[in-house]
Amino acid sequence: MIKEKLRRLGLQLSPQRLAILKVLEGNTRHPSAEDIYKQLKPEYPSLSLATVYNTLEVLARAQEIQVIRIKGDKRHFDPNTKPHGHFLCRVCGSIHDLDVVSLPIKTPLNVNGYVVEEYKIYFYGTCPVCREKSAKEG
Amino acid sequence: MIKEKLRRLGLQLSPQRLAILKVLEGNTRHPSAEDIYKQLKPEYPSLSLATVYNTLEVLARAQEIQVIRIKGDKRHFDPNTKPHGHFLCRVCGSIHDLDVVSLPIKTPLNVNGYVVEEYKIYFYGTCPVCREKSAKEG
DNA sequence: TTCCATTTTTATAATGATTATAATTTGTAT
DNA sequence: ATACAAATTATAATCATTATAAAAATGGAA
Numbered sequence: 001m002i003k004e005k006l007r008r009l010g011l012q013l014s015p016q017r018l019a020i021l022k023v024l025e026g027n028t029r030h031p032s033a034e035d036i037y038k039q040l041k042p043e044y045p046s047l048s049l050a051t052v053y054n055t056l057e058v059l060a061r062a063q064e065i066q067v068i069r070i071k072g073d074k075r076h077f078d079p080n081t082k083p084h085g086h087f088l089c090r091v092c093g094s095i096h097d098l099d100v101v102s103l104p105i106k107t108p109l110n111v112n113g114y115v116v117e118e119y120k121i122y123f124y125g126t127c128p129v130c131r132e133k134s135a136k137e138g
Numbered sequence: 139m140i141k142e143k144l145r146r147l148g149l150q151l152s153p154q155r156l157a158i159l160k161v162l163e164g165n166t167r168h169p170s171a172e173d174i175y176k177q178l179k180p181e182y183p184s185l186s187l188a189t190v191y192n193t194l195e196v197l198a199r200a201q202e203i204q205v206i207r208i209k210g211d212k213r214h215f216d217p218n219t220k221p222h223g224h225f226l227c228r229v230c231g232s233i234h235d236l237d238v239v240s241l242p243i244k245t246p247l248n249v250n251g252y253v254v255e256e257y258k259i260y261f262y263g264t265c266p267v268c269r270e271k272s273a274k275e276g
Numbered sequence: 277t278t279c280c281a282t283t284t285t286t287a288t289a290a291t292g293a294t295t296a297t298a299a300t301t302t303g304t305a306t
Numbered sequence: 307a308t309a310c311a312a313a314t315t316a317t318a319a320t321c322a323t324t325a326t327a328a329a330a331a332t333g334g335a336a
Binding site for chain 2: 283284285286287288293294
């Protein structure tokens, strides 16, 4: 349980942190800090963007979420910490989980003396929805 | 030849562009825009950082270089446009070419309707030099 | 060559996501 | 209740990158 993990790390379960956790839980939309902020602001009017950043930092450090840097200069966050690829649709900008191949990579891995502890795979292209659209229009 | 490619794109071979190309050619150090700027500035005192950015943008668009986003918020550039992985040493911050597995990925590739045109693989860990060092110290 | 239009370069300002700061609030343990 | 520590907040600062506009360089036509 993620709450217990936070406790173990000596972190308090503030309403803000719980709310952010709730947004992230099972979320496959890969929200940015601002996405999360905007989603919660109506319900938590006092919420600060800085708190969202702080919490995401804490969660990432605790390995409870994964940071994705696939789109522009923004960070996106994924509660699924299992290694898996990510796909950016260059047409609509959406980000999706995608595993193209099941990689035979078990970390830590030593390759020519380079010790690999972690890896990320990013795919770029067109998502099914945008592909459908362009097929109909074209 | 990269020069011919630029010509074909209707781009002029200015001294600045040629200098930047020369820095990149065969360079495996994955320099950032600022790295390139600092390296050239003594020889080209009038050179502007904006020109370096412009040229890198032009080269990337022309698919003559590859953009790497593995380290912090900075972009790094690789003249090797063949698909290959990159490794970031979390100790010293150096970036290296690294192919852990020869991926059976040929683009374009259709996976569940997602059309993959391009992909990037980033590895994170400790490079051989830093590993040696910590072994001696530890 | 000279002139003109276009491209490129340059210095600088603007942008925008993220981080730092400092004051205030909240939580916890005694 | 009190005091100490942690978290939140508003805001300022940072820093890589992009935009802007003026100046310089280039290339082609006359």
